[in-house]
Amino acid sequence: MATTSSNSSGTTTPAMQQGDGGYGLAVIGCGTMGIAVLSGILDTQRSLSSSGGRQAALDNLSQSVESIDNPEDLTHLPTRYYACVSRPESGKRLRRDVFSENEWPQVQVVVGENVRAAREADVVMLGCKPNMVEDILKEEGMHEALRGKMLVSICAGLRIEQMQGWVGKETTVIRAMPNTPSKIREGMTILSPVPSSSPPISSHILLSLFSSIGRCRFLPEKHFDACTALAGSGPAFACVFLEAMADGAVMMGLPRKEAVELAAQTMQGAARMVLQSGSHPAQIKDSVTTPGGCTIAGLLALEDGKVRSTVARTIQAAAEHAAGLGQKK
Structure with missing residues (x-):
């Protein structure tokens, strides 16, 4: 008892x-x-x-x-x-x-x-x-x-x-x-x-x-609603981005298995750098971005696609929906 x-x-x-x-x-x-x-x-x-x-x-x-x-x-x-x-x-x-x-x-x-x-x-x-x-x-x-x-x-x-x-x-x-x-x-x-x-x-x-x-x-x-969207739903959002990265690599000739492995490990490594170093994500991004290099070319393509605002709005939409869960209609 x-x-x-x-x-x-x-x-x-x-x-x-x-x-x-x-x-x-x-x-x-x-x-x-x-x-x-x-x-x-x-x-x-x-x-x-x-x-x-x-x-x-x-x-x-x-x-x-x-x-x-x-x-x-x-x-x-x-x-x-x-x-x-x-x-x-x-x-x-x-x-x-x-x-x-x-x-x-x-x-x-x-x-x-x-x-x-x-x-x-x-x-x-x-x-x-x-x-x-x-x-x-x-x-x-x-x-x-x-x-x-x-x-x-x-x-x-x-x-x-x-x-x-x-x-x-x-x-x-x-x-x-x-x-x-x-x-x-x-x-x-x-x-x-x-x-x-x-x-x-x-x-x-x-x-x-x-x-x-x-x-x-x-x-x-x-x-909690914001945390539900960010941490609770976040793994799904992260996997969409991971899958898209792998798709791009496949488009350029990399086998699917290796593309997924590289994308997953890259995302895990970047996340651990943020957690372990305490650095702002922008600092890590800037450390990878050399003048005239391939990283800045890719980043500009992301900005053209409004990825930053789309992801932020995704968290907002999920948080607003989370606020209604468990409530009587």
């Missing part, structure tokens, strides 16, 4: 106060993103528990979060997991293909029993479609099951105020926005701030969970 809880008044049971990691995590609606999050957490937990991998895992975690003084603050991971799905066939597939009992005995696949999972867990994550959240949170017994706990929603468009109204003030509601590269632990997750009345361990738990699947940072909820 649950041994940990937190709520908006800041009261907690001993396990969460001490941050001993002895808590349970339930993912309700454990689909693609839920599986990505759980898999990343479990892999990180395994690395931390291995004799030779702990320091490397701590180094990786500390690089995922800015302004973290003690990497050990990123090790508050669950000891019990509940992967919740609605259909028996989904449960069988999860147990067979993803969370086999032999490899992951700490993961319990739960079919059609969201309330029970929420009751036995201490942190509950919503990974379902936004239009399903209200019905799930209004299931009989769910209000009581969530009382005094932390509810983390990774559902686009749903506001904290909405969810708070469905679960009551005794539940701490947090929004999180991970993206699909989380599946390979290269994600970018945005978290809404933890209420000031909550204990510090609440923030440590959130950072521990999401730094396991890539970078993460806290931002006010007002920025």
Whole structure:
């Protein structure tokens, strides 16, 4: 049964106060993103528990979060997991293909029993479609099951105020926005701030969970629609640009396989230069652009095609659409 809880008044049971990691995590609606999050957490937990991998895992975690003084603050991971799905066939597939009992005995696949999972867990994550959240949170017994706990929603468009109204003030509601590269632990997750009345361990738990699947940072909820467009939809936009670069190389005679590899590695390398050096993208662009060279010729072609404004407007359009997700028509 649950041994940990937190709520908006800041009261907690001993396990969460001490941050001993002895808590349970339930993912309700454990689909693609839920599986990505759980898999990343479990892999990180395994690395931390291995004799030779702990320091490397701590180094990786500390690089995922800015302004973290003690990497050990990123090790508050669950000891019990509940992967919740609605259909028996989904449960069988999860147990067979993803969370086999032999490899992951700490993961319990739960079919059609969201309330029970929420009751036995201490942190509950919503990974379902936004239009399903209200019905799930209004299931009989769910209000009581969530009382005094932390509810983390990774559902686009749903506001904290909405969810708070469905679960009551005794539940701490947090929004999180991970993206699909989380599946390979290269994600970018945005978290809404933890209420000031909550204990510090609440923030440590959130950072521990999401730094396991890539970078993460806290931002006010007002920025979430823009973050959904940029980080959530961004991988799709980046892949369009990547594909276009590869198409151009194919047009000039390069085989498709090699063209895609070169384009992907080039984009990855440029992105890592921005992250690791802290340089503005324009600085890196200018460092590649020599007078009269091929780079400036290509850049002028991009400008002729209004690529810069088109990409910026793409983020704007996606953000405006994100604002309507989860809202009743």
